[in-house]
Amino acid sequence: MAVPFSYNIRNLLVRKTTTLMTASGIALSVAILVASLALVDGLRAVFDNSANPLQLLVLRKGGNSELGSTVSTEDFEILRAKSGIAIDRGGQPLVSQELVNVANLPSSQNPKGMNVTVRGLSPVGIKMRNVRLVTGRWFQSGKREVVIGKAVSDRYPSARMGNHIRFGKGDWEITGVMDGGESVINSEIWGDFNQVSADYNRQDSSSSVLMRATDPVAMDALQHSVEADPRLNASTITESAYYQSQTALGAPLEFLGILVSAIMAIGSGFATANVMYATVVRRGKEIGTLKTLGFSEGSILLSFLSESVLLAGFAGVMGCLMALPLNWVTTGVGNMMSFSEIAFRFHVSIEALLSGLIFAVVLGTAGGALPARAAARKEILTALREA
Amino acid sequence: MEIVIETKNLSKDYMRDDNSVTALKNVSLEVRCGEFIALMGPSGSGKSTLLHLIAAMDRPSEGEVLVLGQDLRGFRKRQLARWRNRRIGFIFQAFNLIPVLTALENVMLPLKLTILDAKEQVEHARTALELVGLGDRFHHFPRQLSGGQEQRVAIARAIATDPDFILADEPTGNLDAVSANDVLGLLAALNNEHGKTILMVTHDPHAARFAKTTRYLDKGMLLPEGQVPQDWMATPVPPPSATTPAAQAQAQ
Numbered sequence: 254m255a256v257p258f259s260y261n262i263r264n265l266l267v268r269k270t271t272t273l274m275t276a277s278g279i280a281l282s283v284a285i286l287v288a289s290l291a292l293v294d295g296l297r298a299v300f301d302n303s304a305n306p307l308q309l310l311v312l313r314k315g316g317n318s319e320l321g322s323t324v325s326t327e328d329f330e331i332l333r334a335k336s337g338i339a340i341d342r343g344g345q346p347l348v349s350q351e352l353v354n355v356a357n358l359p360s361s362q363n364p365k366g367m368n369v370t371v372r373g374l375s376p377v378g379i380k381m382r383n384v385r386l387v388t389g390r391w392f393q394s395g396k397r398e399v400v401i402g403k404a405v406s407d408r409y410p411s412a413r414m415g416n417h418i419r420f421g422k423g424d425w426e427i428t429g430v431m432d433g434g435e436s437v438i439n440s441e442i443w444g445d446f447n448q449v450s451a452d453y454n455r456q457d458s459s460s461s462v463l464m465r466a467t468d469p470v471a472m473d474a475l476q477h478s479v480e481a482d483p484r485l486n487a488s489t490i491t492e493s494a495y496y497q498s499q500t501a502l503g504a505p506l507e508f509l510g511i512l513v514s515a516i517m518a519i520g521s522g523f524a525t526a527n528v529m530y531a532t533v534v535r536r537g538k539e540i541g542t543l544k545t546l547g548f549s550e551g552s553i554l555l556s557f558l559s560e561s562v563l564l565a566g567f568a569g570v571m572g573c574l575m576a577l578p579l580n581w582v583t584t585g586v587g588n589m590m591s592f593s594e595i596a597f598r599f600h601v602s603i604e605a606l607l608s609g610l611i612f613a614v615v616l617g618t619a620g621g622a623l624p625a626r627a628a629a630r631k632e633i634l635t636a637l638r639e640a
Numbered sequence: 641m642e643i644v645i646e647t648k649n650l651s652k653d654y655m656r657d658d659n660s661v662t663a664l665k666n667v668s669l670e671v672r673c674g675e676f677i678a679l680m681g682p683s684g685s686g687k688s689t690l691l692h693l694i695a696a697m698d699r700p701s702e703g704e705v706l707v708l709g710q711d712l713r714g715f716r717k718r719q720l721a722r723w724r725n726r727r728i729g730f731i732f733q734a735f736n737l738i739p740v741l742t743a744l745e746n747v748m749l750p751l752k753l754t755i756l757d758a759k760e761q762v763e764h765a766r767t768a769l770e771l772v773g774l775g776d777r778f779h780h781f782p783r784q785l786s787g788g789q790e791q792r793v794a795i796a797r798a799i800a801t802d803p804d805f806i807l808a809d810e811p812t813g814n815l816d817a818v819s820a821n822d823v824l825g826l827l828a829a830l831n832n833e834h835g836k837t838i839l840m841v842t843h844d845p846h847a848a849r850f851a852k853t854t855r856y857l858d859k860g861m862l863l864p865e866g867q868v869p870q871d872w873m874a875t876p877v878p879p880p881s882a883t884t885p886a887a888q889a890q891a892q
Contacts, residue, residue: 257752263740542736545697546750546797547725549718633697637736 256548256556261563264532275521275528276568279613282517283572287601287609289510291579295435295600296503300496303436307339307472308381308492311462311479315488317498319353319461326350328485332462335478337471341380347465349378352450354460356420356442358409367585367594369405370441371420373449373459381465384438389414389429394445397421397452400429402439404596408585418442421452437496440585440596463492518616525620529561533628537639544633554629561621562614569613573606643709644805644837645671645694650703652689652860663689665860666703671805676831676838678851681869685857687841691807694839695728696720708804725753729798733810735790737782743769743793744778750801768796772826788819795826805837806830812847824850 265272311332316322329350338346352373357366372378379391392398405412417424425444433439450456466472476489490498533540540553548556579599652664664686671677679687692698694705696712705712707727715723724730737746747765756764769775772792782790791811798806808827812820828850830836840851848854855862858869 255752257741257745257749259745260738260740267740538734538736539738542732542738543749544721545695545724545730545732545736547721547723547753549721551718634692637732 255552255559256543258559261556261560264536264560265564265567268532271528272564272567275524276564276571278517278521278524279565279568279616280571280575282514282521282616283569283609283613284575285510285517286514286612287573287576287605288579288599289507289514290605290608291576291599291601292510292584293503293507294602294605295597296506296595298435298600299437299595299597300499302434303438304491304493304496305381305383305465306491306493307466307469309464309466309472309476309479310490310492310495311464311487312460312490313488314486317490319351320355322460323455323458324350324460324462324487325458328487329459329462331482331484332464332479332487335464335475337466337475337478339465339467341377345377347377347381349374349381349463350446350459351378351461351463352446352453352455352459354420354449354453356418358405358411358418360409362408367409369409369594370437371399371449372441372443373446374443375446378446378463379443381463382433382438383436384431384433387430387432389427392428392444395448396445397423397425397448398428399425399442399444400431401427401443402441402596403430403432404439404583404585405442406430407583408596412442421449423452435598437595440594462487514612518612522616522620525561525565525617526624528564529557529621529624530627532560533557533624533631534639536628537631537636540628540631541633541636541639544631544636550629554625557625557628558618558621561625562617565613565617565620566610568617569610572613573609576605576609577601641672641674643670644673644675644707645669645839646706646709647690647694648704648706650690650693650705651701652686652693652698653701662860664693664700667857667860667862668703669855669862671837671839673837674831674835675853676828676851677840678848678854679839679841679857680843680845680848680854681857683843685869686860687843687857688809689860690857690862691809691839691841695730695807696724722753725750725801727804729801729803729806731791731794731798731806731808731811733813735782735787735794735814737790737793737797739782742779742781743774743785743796746782746793747797747800750797754801764800765796768800769793771799772796786819787815788822791815791819791823792826795823795830799830799834799836805839808838808840810841810843812842812844820844820847 311324312319312322313324333346333348338348340346354371355368356371358369359366387403392400401412412418412427414427414430416427418427431438464475466475479485479487479489543553580601583596583598585594585596647667647669650664650667654661654663667690679690681687693700712720744765747768748761751761751764766778769778772795774789774792774796777785777789785793812823815823824847827838827840831838842848855865856868863869
């Protein structure tokens with residue numbers, strides 16, 4: 254039978270300051286870990302939500318990003334004629350020729366400016382995405398008009414409805430703000446394909462071609478057909494795989510977060526051990542008394558270990574609560590594949606919170622194991638003499 | 641009467657700064673069921689050492705301790721812990737209550753190790769506290785009690801499991817005269833009215849008067865019954881007077 258749990262809870266409550274100080278150290282490590290996981294989760298959600306599983310991205314042969322890719326108009330016409338492509342209500346194939354470049358916009362965080370992706374596309378390209386206009390109207394063909402993503406509107410003071418932003422060969426009027434949910438669309442600026450191409454002197458080519466297959470089987474056939482076509486200087490990648498590969502840009506951030514958490518955890522672990530060792534010494538007489546009453550070494554070990562885990566568990570909850578407000582924070586990260594910034598919201602998931610709690614409990618167990626063992630192995634008379 | 645505690649040629653040597661110090665030497669003692677023995681002697685005479693050996697809180701260098709005929713030498717630590725819980729009630733000089741637990745919870749501690757369910761544990765603890773006159777202090781923490789009341793809680797804790805015998809190590813050492821009398825009276829009552837076997841270590845002749853028998857230890861050796869150490873400066877314990885509970889019990 255174990256020593257009553259209330260004994261441990263009340264001891265932690267009695268030592269409020271020590272408990273709070275120790276818990277704060279662990280909580281900070283937990284908060285950093287949860288924040289790192291939430292960051293990567295948020296980024297992953299953006300890329301996951303950006304892809305349609307039936308869409309295929311065509312880039313130049315060997316290309317791995319839209320920014321560095323060129324697909325000729327001739328190739329586009331060949332691609333449009335392929336079989337297995339879905340069509341819209343008007344009978345038009347869902348194939349979008351798109352030009353991708355970057356525009357530099359000053360932001361409050363970076364007055365020198367940050368790169369934002371500019372995408373030139375035709376109405377079919379809009380139709381192929383899950384996007385809606387929040388305010389204003391869509392850009393008109395042949396005009397220097399753009400619609401900006403919601404995150405661009407939120408993060409760049411110059412990017413507001415009715416304002417003009419400068420890129421390409423001149424100023425572009427912002428006619429609307431679009432919302433693509435938690436996807437990269439919100440971090441992009443969209444304009445008419447022909448107008449954007451003209452401004453970047455790329456009238457005879459595009460960066461990529463986006464195609465939608467009728468069904469998964471057709472998707473495979475379409476991909477094979479494009480890859481095997483000797484007339485085309487193109488390679489294909491599913492939209493899902495394309496964005497999944499970009500998720501990797503969160504890996505260094507995740508690694509850094511976990512590294513910082515691990516380093517802090519070592520410190521917190523030692524702090525926990527130190528506090529628990531002091532507790533064991535201070536409560537020597539109580540340990541001796543419990544043993545005299547008949548509690549075994551195992552019960553004493555379990556009791557002190559529980560106290561350490563309880564402390565760490567409380568710290569874990571504290572850390573999770575500290576990280577929770579991040580759920581409402583949007584930040585940006587530089588995408589090395591598009592040389593532009595992608596805005597995303599931290600995503601503090603249940604899994605991230607559970608990971609934080611487990612991390613705290615592991616920390617408490619590791620920090621409390623040796624002191625608990627020392628408590629259990631105290632000889633009764635030695636323990637009773639400690640006051 | 642049945643022998644509850646029996647020590648045979650019990651010796652205990654300690655190492656202190658590379659020197660061997662003898663704390664007990666060939667102590668043979670018998671405590672029979674229902675006895676209340678006061679163990680007296682000057683400081684360093686080995687009183688507490690003997691108590692600790694009987695409670696299996698320490699191991700003897702030589703000799704054996706038999707409790708109800710059972711030799712404890714072959715017991716493992718876990719078995720000894722269980723044995724202590726079932727057989728002994730221990731009363732400390734400094735009460736040794738757990739400060740974060742209430743009086744009731746302190747008394748319930750040894751009951752946690754028994755087969756009693758939670759409700760029965762509470763009932764037993766309440767009964768024990770009522771027996772020591774603290775029926776109105778169940779939910780008081782040790783810091784809210786006087787020294788005498790704390791020692792009463794400790795006594796309730798010692799008797800809660802209905803052990804075979806009670807070992808008391810200077811139970812009045814930290815108490816004022818009035819509280820000491822209360823506690824000693826309570827021990828005497830437990831012995832007289834409830835038949836509890838008690839072995840009490842004390843250096844206070846007044847405390848010893850509450851016991852039925854007083855034995856002396858001198859330089860680690862147990863003196864024959866009735867013999868007092870030659871250099872014992874304290875007043876020898878007079879025979880139980882008519883006013884002590886022991887005498888009253890004997891008269892009955």
